[in-house]
Amino acid sequence: MSQNIFDGILTQKTLFVNKEALRHTHQPVYLPHRDTEVEDLSFNLVEALKGHIPSNMILYGVTGAGKTAVTRYVCDQLERKGEQIGRIVNPVLVNCRQIDTQYRVLSHLGNTLLEEHEQADIPFTGWPTDRVFSELVRRMDSRGGVYVIVLDEIDHLVKKAGDDLLYNLTNLNAQLKNARACVIGISNDLKFTDFLDPRVRSRLGQQDIIFNPYNSEHLQDILRERASEGIASDAIAPGVIELCAALAAQEHGDARCALDLLRVSTEVAERENMSLVDQSHVRIAQAQIESDQVTPVIRTLPTQQKIVLSSILLIESHGLRNIQTGEVYDIYKQACVILQTQFLTARRISGIISNLDMLGLITAKVISRGRGGRTKEINSCIPNNIDSKSVISKSEPAFVEVFEHKYRHQSRL
Ligand SMILES: Nc1ncnc2c1ncn2[C@@H]1O[C@H](COP(=O)(O)OP(=O)(O)OP(=O)(O)O)[C@@H](O)[C@H]1O
Ligand SMILES: [Mg+2]
Structure with missing residues (x-):
C-alpha cells in the first residue's frame, strides 16, 4: 500500500477525549463560581x-x-x-x-x-x-x-x-x-x-x-471542570492547570483565554507526540496565541498606519524605548520618501499614534515637558515572541530591508 501523509497523524495517540468540551461554544453543565x-x-x-x-x-x-x-x-x-x-x-x-x-x-x-x-x-x-x-x-x-x-x-x-x-x-x-x-x-x-x-x-x-472577574483559583476550578470532560485524566502534568489559570488571571480573569491556553497546550503536546502536557507546552501555546491575535490586526492596518508602526518598531529594534512623537515623525517622513509615498502632517501622525494605542499595538503616554509643551512617550506592545520585523516586512514588503540598509549606520538609531 502506498504511503499517505495522514497515516502517522491518524494513528497518533490523542490526548483529548472530547475536544469540543474545551471550545468556547460548548455549554458546560456546571459553572463553578x-x-x-x-x-x-x-x-x-x-x-x-x-x-x-x-x-x-x-x-x-x-x-x-x-x-x-x-x-x-x-x-x-x-x-x-x-x-x-x-x-x-x-x-x-x-x-x-x-x-x-x-x-x-x-x-x-x-x-x-x-x-x-x-x-x-x-x-x-x-x-x-x-x-x-x-x-x-x-x-x-x-x-x-x-x-x-x-x-x-x-x-x-x-x-x-x-x-x-x-x-x-x-x-x-x-x-x-x-x-x-x-x-x-x-x-x-x-x-x-x-x-x-x-x-x-x-x-x-x-x-x-x-x-466580577475570575481570580486564579476560580480559573483553576473552571479548567479542572472542563478538562475532566475534554482531556484524558492522566494527560496533564502537575502545575499545568495552575499555570494556565495564573496566566489568564494576569490578563483580567478571562475564562475564555484560560480555556484556549489549555486546549492549545494540549494540541502542542500532541503534535510533539508526548503523552503528557507539561508547562513548557503552555509557554509555547501562550506565544502561539499571542502571535495569532496580533498578526491579523497588523495585516489589516491602512498603509500609512503600517508605516508609522514600522517606524516605531525600527527605532526600538535599535534599543531605544520611550520614543517621542517627534522622533517617530522624523523616521516616518524618511520612510515615506523611500517608499515614494506622500507623507502626512505631524498632526495626522499624532492621530495615527492614538489609533495604534487604541488597538493595543503601542502605548502612548502623554507627558508634560514643563514649558516645552507636551509630547507622547511611545513604546510598542508587540509580544516579545513575535519577530516584529518579519511581521512588518510581510505587510510592507521591501520596506524593512531598504530602510534598515539606509539607517543602519546612523548614530541616533
Ligand atoms: N464558571 C465557568 N465554568 C465553566 N466555564 C466557564 C465559566 N465561565 C465562563 N466559562 C467559559 O468561558 C468561556 C467564556 O465565557 P462567556 O462566553 O460566558 O464570557 P462572557 O462574559 O460572555 O464574555 P464576553 O463579554 O466576551 O461575551 C465560555 O466558553 C464559557 O463556557
Ligand atoms: Mg458573551
Missing part, C-alpha cells in the same frame, strides 16, 4: 414561570467572565421547566455583534417565532421598521406566554445604531395583549448606559448583575 449570578438571574426569571413579567436586567462584566454561559444555562433550564409544568416561556438570545441593527434584531425575533407552515418570513430588508415591530407584536400575541429577550453584547448595537431598539423593546408590554416580555441586556462595557436616553436606562436597568 457563578452560583450567585445563576441564582440572581433565576430568582428574577422564575416570575415567567408564574405567568408574571420578570424585571428587565443588565448584566455587566469583563470579557470571559461567564455572562453568556450563565445566561444560556439559566434560559435553557427555564425553558425546560416551562415545558414540564405547561407554561409557555420563550427565551430568545440575540447576539448583537452579529445582528447589529434595529431592523435585523426585530426581524430576527419575529422570524424565530415563525409558526411552522402558516406564516411567511419577515424579509431581510425592505419593510418599514414600524411594520416589522407590529408584526413581531402580532406573532408574540398569537403564541402567547412570557418572552425573555436576551440582547447579548448589546453595547455594540447601541454604539452603532443608538437606543431606539431598546426604547421599543422595553415598551413592548404596553403593546402586547396576550403575551408578556422582559429584556436582558449583556455588556462588557460598564459605561454603555451613558449612551442611553435616561428613560431607556431606567426601564432597562431595573436590576443589574455584575460579574
Whole structure:
C-alpha cells in the first residue's frame, strides 16, 4: 500500500477525549463560581414561570467572565421547566455583534417565532421598521406566554445604531395583549448606559448583575471542570492547570483565554507526540496565541498606519524605548520618501499614534515637558515572541530591508 501523509497523524495517540468540551461554544453543565449570578438571574426569571413579567436586567462584566454561559444555562433550564409544568416561556438570545441593527434584531425575533407552515418570513430588508415591530407584536400575541429577550453584547448595537431598539423593546408590554416580555441586556462595557436616553436606562436597568472577574483559583476550578470532560485524566502534568489559570488571571480573569491556553497546550503536546502536557507546552501555546491575535490586526492596518508602526518598531529594534512623537515623525517622513509615498502632517501622525494605542499595538503616554509643551512617550506592545520585523516586512514588503540598509549606520538609531 502506498504511503499517505495522514497515516502517522491518524494513528497518533490523542490526548483529548472530547475536544469540543474545551471550545468556547460548548455549554458546560456546571459553572463553578457563578452560583450567585445563576441564582440572581433565576430568582428574577422564575416570575415567567408564574405567568408574571420578570424585571428587565443588565448584566455587566469583563470579557470571559461567564455572562453568556450563565445566561444560556439559566434560559435553557427555564425553558425546560416551562415545558414540564405547561407554561409557555420563550427565551430568545440575540447576539448583537452579529445582528447589529434595529431592523435585523426585530426581524430576527419575529422570524424565530415563525409558526411552522402558516406564516411567511419577515424579509431581510425592505419593510418599514414600524411594520416589522407590529408584526413581531402580532406573532408574540398569537403564541402567547412570557418572552425573555436576551440582547447579548448589546453595547455594540447601541454604539452603532443608538437606543431606539431598546426604547421599543422595553415598551413592548404596553403593546402586547396576550403575551408578556422582559429584556436582558449583556455588556462588557460598564459605561454603555451613558449612551442611553435616561428613560431607556431606567426601564432597562431595573436590576443589574455584575460579574466580577475570575481570580486564579476560580480559573483553576473552571479548567479542572472542563478538562475532566475534554482531556484524558492522566494527560496533564502537575502545575499545568495552575499555570494556565495564573496566566489568564494576569490578563483580567478571562475564562475564555484560560480555556484556549489549555486546549492549545494540549494540541502542542500532541503534535510533539508526548503523552503528557507539561508547562513548557503552555509557554509555547501562550506565544502561539499571542502571535495569532496580533498578526491579523497588523495585516489589516491602512498603509500609512503600517508605516508609522514600522517606524516605531525600527527605532526600538535599535534599543531605544520611550520614543517621542517627534522622533517617530522624523523616521516616518524618511520612510515615506523611500517608499515614494506622500507623507502626512505631524498632526495626522499624532492621530495615527492614538489609533495604534487604541488597538493595543503601542502605548502612548502623554507627558508634560514643563514649558516645552507636551509630547507622547511611545513604546510598542508587540509580544516579545513575535519577530516584529518579519511581521512588518510581510505587510510592507521591501520596506524593512531598504530602510534598515539606509539607517543602519546612523548614530541616533
Ligand atoms: N464558571 C465557568 N465554568 C465553566 N466555564 C466557564 C465559566 N465561565 C465562563 N466559562 C467559559 O468561558 C468561556 C467564556 O465565557 P462567556 O462566553 O460566558 O464570557 P462572557 O462574559 O460572555 O464574555 P464576553 O463579554 O466576551 O461575551 C465560555 O466558553 C464559557 O463556557
Ligand atoms: Mg458573551
